[in-house]
Amino acid sequence: MRVGLFVTCLVDLMRPRIGFAALTLLEAAGCEVVVPETQTCCGQPGYNSGDRRSARVLARKLMTEFEACDYVVAPSGSCAGMIRTHYPDLFTDDPAEAERVKRLCERTRELTDFLANVVKLERVPGTFEGKVTYHDSCSGLRELGVKTQPRALLARVPGLTLEEMPEAEVCCGFGGAFALKFGDISSHIAERKCANIAAAGADAVVLGDLGCMLNIEGRLRRRGDTTTRVLHVAEVLAGNVEG
Amino acid sequence: MQVTSMHFKARAKEKLADAKLQAALRKLQGNFVKGRADRVAELDNFEAIREAGAEIRERALANLDLYLAEFENNATARGAVVHWAETAEQANRIVCELAAQYKARKVVKSKSMVSEECGLNDALAAAGIEVIETDLGEYILQLAHEAPSHIVAPVVHKSRDEVSDLFEQKHGKPRKTGIAELTREAREMLRPHFLGADMGISGANFIIAETGSTLIVTNEGNGRMVTTLPRVHVAITGIEKVVPTLEDVATLLRLLPRHGTGQTITNYVSVTTGIRGAGESEGPEHFHVILMDAGRTRLIGSDLQPMLRCIRCGACMNHCPVYQSIGGHAYGWVYPGPMGSVLTPLYVGLENALDLPNAATLCNQCGVVCPVKIPLPDLIRKVRERQFERGLKPWWERAGLALWGWTARHPALYAIMTAIGARALAWMGGSGKLIHNLPLGGGWTGRRDLPAPQGKTFREMYGRHWRRS
Structure with missing residues (x-):
């Protein structure tokens, strides 16, 4: 193929x-x-x-x-x-x-x-020691129905446990140019997402879209969270996580 | 209503910093968002009802002229008079003329967003007529001289304490703090107005073609008093509210309260048909229905027509992360949230509401919860397209888009530009790999950092594969 x-x-x-x-x-x-x-x-x-x-x-x-x-x-x-x-x-x-x-x-x-x-991938190459929470990015979720797929794959990663956060399906506030044009509102929405991530008490928030990643990581760091990692689902599944 | 949408950004900033408003908005999420989810979950054929609701509204719009004519015929046969208002000003004029004709000095009103569009209260006041809003929320706002911030819960931005202070000051009675006491006091103040009014003005959630009726849904019962006690009843609504049959309305009523307030059904559903008949003891002697266009026909037949399906439940704003952050006032006109981001520019002029269609993340939560399946993000994008076509986008945005579009069409140049960009941003990120202050990107870095890139592009790192093959 x-x-x-x-x-x-x-x-x-x-x-x-x-x-x-x-x-x-x-x-x-x-x-x-x-x-x-x-x-x-x-x-x-x-x-x-x-x-x-x-x-x-x-x-x-x-x-x-x-x-x-x-x-x-x-x-x-x-x-x-x-x-x-x-x-x-x-x-x-x-x-x-x-x-x-x-x-x-x-x-x-x-x-x-x-x-x-x-392709119904059964074995994933990656391993991950710790608890992660998954953020559903808007387009993937509401345009393509991506919801169970990443969770099913993450469940196959040895060492990884998934803890759902509140409001996982709520927008992180990125919205492309919106994040630049309406930075105050965008950051406010991102803050709410970060509070929900914190509530899950995970080592990492995992997601499937880079825009949301940059937004969430940017807000997490600014609010003083230097430890919660922000990872793309592909990195975790492939074991290609930065050391 | 005066349009202040051009001040969206400044007002949004104020609202973000307003702790009381933020607390009120969180409550709205709890009540309305959860309420809707619970009521929808009760229905085992919800999607089928939603599909039927969308079909009914689309059918009405596709044959709008026919159903409106049918409504007029049937309403007239029952003794009502139907007026057609092309603009908001005309609608105001018609109401003022009716008030003069019937020598009305005092008017009681139930909630009507179309009357907010017109600024009807101001027009009546200018004609020397006393107007009293009787919906509790609208009554509070009238006392406070404020505009509604939500189409279903107009006073959602105010705390109970603020209402207590307001009532104490305006009613001159000892301060009440409980909701029941406050409501009782408002009822006591309103009762003589209901009994002494010469004219009642209502809106209409739907108008029904086959019976010539207007229909309102309310929870307080004030609507029923407004439409039956005074000798003259004037209903004012938009031409798009027509629905072919009572059967159709029954379907839509399975959707509207569930999505609006999280109720299975509202406390009152009032269907008003014609005038008081011979030998009947109740109902008005005169019934006038004003059907207003004010921009609606411009949408008919266009790619924005689906917006006219809207049944004004407010679910789109309840579920909108932007509305949830700033409330309704920043939007600067009658309709806030996603519906307002489409309706306001179309009804008051693109150039008078430039920010609204752009102040959306296009997350599509609104589209998902809309009971009549309006593809709101798509419509918001289409309004952006109209802005772009009319050259209403700022120069820097147009320049940026043109540069990006052009570079992306030239891969070799694109490769160089992105390689330079990745290095520059990585350098700015320093050892912490975070950019705290991005030149020209203050919107991003004002309240968050920008994670720096790795330093080389994928294209560079993968390049050897291409060269090898």
Whole structure:
């Protein structure tokens, strides 16, 4: 099975480690992984800012780059959600492209959804000593139905226990450009998330989207929490956690 | 109502620092969010009811002209008079003319958000007519000269203590502190107004085409007094509130109270049909229904039409992390929260509410809980698109998007730019790997840090694979 890894722009820039963790997991599942070299951004920043045209250009670019893959997998519910739920909206007035978009949507999966539901990964490479709590990122949860998949996979990590936090499904306040434009409100929402994480008393909060990670880690550190780790689910599953 | 949405950011900042408001908002989450979840869980076919509710509203909108004409015919046949108001000003004028026609000096009102849109109370006061709000929350706000901050619980921003102080000051009676005592005092103050009013003004949650009726849901019983005691009843509502049949309304009533207040059904559901008949002892002698457009027809047939399905339950704001953080006043007009982020710019002008559609994380909790399946985040995004098309986005945002879009189309350049960016940010993060103060990124680092990048991009680190193959 030929799987195209869509690294996503934030992982590329901020946390390459997560991209390599995803690679490890896909290879552990026996996939032939290709990483198209020219990939950049799925177009979500433009799309969510009202700039459909630039989003469309980037969507076309991505479609071409991953044309030859049986699946497109991204370590992000937000980017996978952009492709699966929003690309069709971008091409509603372009029937010629509609079929291609539909095929791409069918083949695109968020990483944990792919591992749990498509390749049904039984053994995960990683180990983790400690208690973690899981934050459900909005796009993954409400656009793609990613809820049980990461938990089922984490349950297979030796040494790891999961403690649910209150309001795990409530937004962390990231929201892309929202976090910059409305920083006060965004931080206020993040603070509520951090209080819920603290209530779970876990060693680490684990999640599947880099935007939320940066937001939550940023607020945790500012509120004086230097110990609670913020980890991408791929890092934990792959055992690719920074020492 | 005066639009102050352009001050969203400044007011939001104030609200975040308002400890009393924050406590009140937490209570709302407890009552309404949990209440909705509990009431929905009681239904074993909830999704089917929700689907039916959305279908009913969509059907009404698809044939809006027909159902409105049917409503007018049936209402008229029962002795009501239907008025059409294209604008809020027209609606006010019609009410003032009716007040003059019937020589009304005193008007009692039950809760109506459409009348808030119009600023009806001010228009009536300017015409020398005394207006008394009789919904407890609205009554409190009228005494305090404040605007509602929630469409279902208008006074949610006020604590009981504040109400105690207000009543003591305005009623001139000994200070009460218990909810029951406070409510009793308000009832005692309101009773003579109900009995002495010449005209009652209500809104309408729905208007029913097949019977020509208006319908309101209330919990306090004031609505029933407003619509039956005075000799003239004026109902004012938006044209989109029409529903084809009583059967349809019954379906929608399974959704509205559950989502609004966490109730299976409200204490009162009042269906008002026509005037007092010959030999009947109750009901008004004159019944006027004002159906207001004020921006609604502009949405019909557009990609924003689903917004008109809204049955005004307030679930979207109750579940919104932004509303939960700042309350309703910062939104600066009648409708706060996600529904307001769509309705306000469309009804009062995009340029008068630039922040609202952007002040959303698009988390879609609102879309998930909407009883009539309005895809609120999608509609919010479409309002952003309208802003973008009309050049209403700030220059730096347009420049930023253009730069990002262009760079992302040129992978070689993109690789260089991101490699430089990753190094610069990593350097700024220092040994702690945290950026405390990001130049031009104060929005981010004002109240949180930015974790620094690893230092090299994935692309650089993976590069040898590409070169090898």
